Amino acid sequence: MERGSDRRRHTRLPLRLTVVCRRVGTPGERVYSGSTVNVSPGGMLMEINMRELETGELLNVDMTVPPDEELLEFGGRFSNHARVVRVDALPRRSRSGSAAQRIALEFCDSPKLRV
Secondary structure (H helix, E strand, O other), rough: OOOOEOOOOOOOOOOOOOOEEOOOOOOOOOOEEEEEEEOOOOOOEEEOOOOOOOOOEEEEHHHEEEOOOOOOOOOOOEEEEEEEEEEEEEEEOOOOOOOOEEEEEEOOOOOOOOO
């Protein structure tokens, strides 16, 4: 369903959730953490306080969803692989002085909630 210039297949929900991810296939690789800007069944937009991830990279993504009467009564955890489809540098810097990125991710499979 096309809405103006928006070509997304899924509606995105504006959610702020903590995200932890790491590159797939690189043992002992650094863990990246950040927060979501929005989430859909097909992907998400997240912000992290560093500029190290690039378009095309494959990540293992973990998100915890707290209990919420309107969203998920019991909460749960999502874990999935996702591909980086876009990386935008943000003009601001984190408190630690590191640069920030906004990263668009496309899920490789439909996310499954574990309660």
